Amino acid sequence: MRRVTTAVVLFAAAALALVLAGVAASSKPSAKAPAGGAKASATTLTVWVGWSARELKEFNKVVAEYDKKNTDVDVKVVGSINDDKIVASLRAGQTADVISSFTSGNVGVFCKRGAWVDLKPYLEQDKVDLNQFPASTRYYTEYKGYRCALPLLADAYGFYYNKKLFRAAGLKGPPKTLQQLTAYAKKLTKKKANGSLDVVGFNPTFGFYQNTVGTYQPLVGAKYFDGEGKSALGKDAKWQTLLKWQKSLIDWYGHAKLVKWQAGAGDEFSASHAFERGKLAMLMDGEWRVAFIAAEHPELQYGTAAMPVAGTGKYGAGYINGTIIGIPERGKNRDEAWKLVKYLTTNDHALATFSNGIRNVPSTRTSARSKELKPDKNFAVFTKIFTNPNSGTIPITALGAAHLDTFQSFLAKWQSGKVSDLAGGLKKVDEQIDAKMKRAGGGPP
Amino acid sequence: VISESAAGAVTAAPAAARARHRAKRRATWRRRGTVLLFLSPWIVGFSVFFGYPLVMSAYLSFTSYDLISSPRWVGLGNYRYLFGEDPEIWNAVRNTLWLVAVLVPLQVLFAFGVATMLARARTGVGFFRTVFYLPALVPPVAATLGFVYILNPATGPVNTILDKLGIEGPLWFNDPAWSKPSLTLLGIWGIGNTMVIFLAAILDVPRHLAESAELDGAGPFRRMRWVTLPTISPVILFSVVIGVIAAMQYFTQAFVAAAVAAGQASQAGSVSTLEQGYPEGSTQFYPILLYYNGFRFFQMGYASAMAMLMLVVALSLTLLIISQSRRWVHYQGAAR
Numbered sequence: 115m116r117r118v119t120t121a122v123v124l125f126a127a128a129a130l131a132l133v134l135a136g137v138a139a140s141s142k143p144s145a146k147a148p149a150g151g152a153k154a155s156a157t158t159l160t161v162w163v164g165w166s167a168r169e170l171k172e173f174n175k176v177v178a179e180y181d182k183k184n185t186d187v188d189v190k191v192v193g194s195i196n197d198d199k200i201v202a203s204l205r206a207g208q209t210a211d212v213i214s215s216f217t218s219g220n221v222g223v224f225c226k227r228g229a230w231v232d233l234k235p236y237l238e239q240d241k242v243d244l245n246q247f248p249a250s251t252r253y254y255t256e257y258k259g260y261r262c263a264l265p266l267l268a269d270a271y272g273f274y275y276n277k278k279l280f281r282a283a284g285l286k287g288p289p290k291t292l293q294q295l296t297a298y299a300k301k302l303t304k305k306k307a308n309g310s311l312d313v314v315g316f317n318p319t320f321g322f323y324q325n326t327v328g329t330y331q332p333l334v335g336a337k338y339f340d341g342e343g344k345s346a347l348g349k350d351a352k353w354q355t356l357l358k359w360q361k362s363l364i365d366w367y368g369h370a371k372l373v374k375w376q377a378g379a380g381d382e383f384s385a386s387h388a389f390e391r392g393k394l395a396m397l398m399d400g401e402w403r404v405a406f407i408a409a410e411h412p413e414l415q416y417g418t419a420a421m422p423v424a425g426t427g428k429y430g431a432g433y434i435n436g437t438i439i440g441i442p443e444r445g446k447n448r449d450e451a452w453k454l455v456k457y458l459t460t461n462d463h464a465l466a467t468f469s470n471g472i473r474n475v476p477s478t479r480t481s482a483r484s485k486e487l488k489p490d491k492n493f494a495v496f497t498k499i500f501t502n503p504n505s506g507t508i509p510i511t512a513l514g515a516a517h518l519d520t521f522q523s524f525l526a527k528w529q530s531g532k533v534s535d536l537a538g539g540l541k542k543v544d545e546q547i548d549a550k551m552k553r554a555g556g557g558p559p
Numbered sequence: 560v561i562s563e564s565a566a567g568a569v570t571a572a573p574a575a576a577r578a579r580h581r582a583k584r585r586a587t588w589r590r591r592g593t594v595l596l597f598l599s600p601w602i603v604g605f606s607v608f609f610g611y612p613l614v615m616s617a618y619l620s621f622t623s624y625d626l627i628s629s630p631r632w633v634g635l636g637n638y639r640y641l642f643g644e645d646p647e648i649w650n651a652v653r654n655t656l657w658l659v660a661v662l663v664p665l666q667v668l669f670a671f672g673v674a675t676m677l678a679r680a681r682t683g684v685g686f687f688r689t690v691f692y693l694p695a696l697v698p699p700v701a702a703t704l705g706f707v708y709i710l711n712p713a714t715g716p717v718n719t720i721l722d723k724l725g726i727e728g729p730l731w732f733n734d735p736a737w738s739k740p741s742l743t744l745l746g747i748w749g750i751g752n753t754m755v756i757f758l759a760a761i762l763d764v765p766r767h768l769a770e771s772a773e774l775d776g777a778g779p780f781r782r783m784r785w786v787t788l789p790t791i792s793p794v795i796l797f798s799v800v801i802g803v804i805a806a807m808q809y810f811t812q813a814f815v816a817a818a819v820a821a822g823q824a825s826q827a828g829s830v831s832t833l834e835q836g837y838p839e840g841s842t843q844f845y846p847i848l849l850y851y852n853g854f855r856f857f858q859m860g861y862a863s864a865m866a867m868l869m870l871v872v873a874l875s876l877t878l879l880i881i882s883q884s885r886r887w888v889h890y891q892g893a894a895r
Contacts (some may be wrong), residue, residue, distance in 0.1 A: 373838075553858070
């Protein structure tokens with residue numbers, strides 16, 4: 115009997131603990147601590163950003179200017195915030211007043227669930243012209259008409275080439291078509307005595323540095339989804355054009371040789387980067403590489419251009435993406451938060467200053483022409499790609515980038531030579547993506 | 560006629576009994592309170608960190624839950640997708656079973672082999688025990704980074720040496736055929752904890768049994784087969800069960816190795832360029848797929864269904880191993 119009673123007591127205690135745990139999990143966040151610092155009566159605005167180290171310092175400079183001009187707020191910036199933290203905070207309710215994310219592909223998640231507030235009333239109230247943002251940036255900051263974010267600087271992808279290696283190979287100027295790119299790559303490639311690759315002309319392997327489906331899509335202008343929101347990888351022949359070109363160049367090197375070379379190509383965000391060391395003659399990369407080269411290998415003789423395209427692609431265009439910024443639904447000081455978001459995303463001076471600091475592309479048309487921008491021929495190429503009307507980005511879905519991951523898994527097998535039926539394989543990938551989209555309850559807009 | 564005092568005694572007796580009973584009950588509750596007080600850290604910890612998550616996972620597995628909005632009941636929808644439609648699940652299951660079938664036995668064998676050698680060592684015993692145990696102290700991420708560096712096909716010391724010997728080394732973590740064997744090497748290298756348990760068990764084998772067997776003419780192999788192995792069989796069972804559970808939860812090493820070997824980083828402003836289970840899905844293990852679904856694709860309901868399945872499979876495998884162990888595990892002093 116005693117054992118039974120003890121068991122009951124223990125059970126009751128465990129149940130109580132469970133209830134307490136449940137209460138703790140569902141409890142609302144406590145009120146924010148009062149603002150400290152110089153502005154005793156000011157509202158504290160907490161801003162979460164993904165930048166860290168040097169880039170965070172540059173962002174802080176921009177915010178400090180705003181802070182100085184606006185005595186009613188005291189802005190606190192928290193860096194190194196990733197999407198895991200953002201989602202966890204949105205769930206728990208312990209969030210900031212303003213949040214920015216590097217993963218614009220997740221805007222479908224933030225907007226669809228109303229986790230970030232609708233900015234439309236604020237935009238209308240302040241008569242903010244959305245057309246000052248190029249179409250692709252407008253696209254990746256909203257989901258199905260719900261605008262929950264604005265772009266804060268952008269990334270444009272273009273072509274880097276080593277001028278010294280070009281001169282040595284007798285090449286003048288960057289290639290403009292994929293066929294030329296292949297010919298140049300073969301000419302610039304150097305092998306060691308044992309047949310392994312020493313200098314690679316151009317590495318088209320998906321997964322290498324910034325080589326992704328997203329960054330390559332503008333080269334052929336292929337479509338991800340059809341008009342009904344179904345995956346169109348198998349239906350749009352342009353994908354096959356791109357993939358066959360890519361595979362033919364990989365086969366010329368030999369897949370295993372290229373993988374081995376790649377393993378020693380050097381870390382992407384360090385001075386050992388293959389292009390910066392002259393081990394890679396041509397590269398697709400974002401505009402930030404200009405700043406990396408200036409800091410790590412200022413002696414490198416290089417040029418930038420738009421990526422070469424297939425006949426179906428439009429030269430001058432490129433892949434666009436960037437940081438997004440919005441106001442979480444559970445944020446406390448929405449009006450003050452909006453004023454800061456508006457300043458950061460539309461003020462030419464703020465955008466130009468920040469762009470100079472971290473060498474990302476200013477995200478409005480006027481700031482892209484700002485006289486405050488530090489002149490740089492190589493960087494200017496990317497501002498042109500950014501404002502090119504044919505530049506594009508990846509489709510925003512309710513699943514984030516799950517559809518691209520499915521495609522990328524297939525491409526890994528394709529480029530290693532394990533797919534014999536490309537058309538059939540792409541059709542199967544379409545089916546898998548459609549099934550995922552159906553489950554998530556939301557495909558592309 | 561009952562005297563007054565006798566009547567008082569009659570009425571006082573039940574009252575005294577009740578008082579004794581109350582005192583006894585109070586003592587019992589005090590004892591229970593004390594027990595509960597001492598148990599409370601465990602009860603709270605168990606409830607908060609195991610009971611509550613387990614119950615919530617079971618509930619969420621029947622919902623569509625994106626981590627932000629409220630869970631929506633979908634019945635068996637997640638389980639139907641798990642068993643019938645998910646294109647990635649079977650690759651992840653195959654890879655995980657590979658670990659259970661290859662990595663676990665090799666780890667147990669290697670740990671047993673090293674422990675046997677160390678048990679026989681005559682000199683430098685402390686030194687060798689330390690050397691073989693040390694890898695267990697290295698954090699998994701650091702150990703993985705080290706292995707990816709050592710086995711780098713282009714710049715790593717292993718392939719450089721092989722190259723000098725005229726042998727073309729494999730692509731290790733960069734080759735789908737070699738990625739799991741490379742992780743197995745890493746797993747075998749870090750068997751320090753299992754090795755120590757085996758060593759203790761081997762040293763605990765009664766000397767008189769081995770001596771009797773030797774007098775009966777048994778050689779080293781027979782002594783190992785008929786004396787040592789039966790005696791340490793509970794430890795073997797323990798290592799196998801723990802190894803199987805660990806293999807089914809294998810995450811950190813595979814995740815880090817895939818990312819580092821691929822030489823990839825998160826793509827600024829966009830999606831990650833990271834190929835799941837690089838190379839070619841060969842390191843896509845079940846827990847990694849679970850993580851991707853839950854935290855990258857915001858399908859926590861589905862991830863919970865995956866977690867419940869993993870719990871059921873791990874539990875079933877453990878029960879199967881334990882039930883089969885009756886045939887080969889011998890407990891000293893146990894009635895047969």
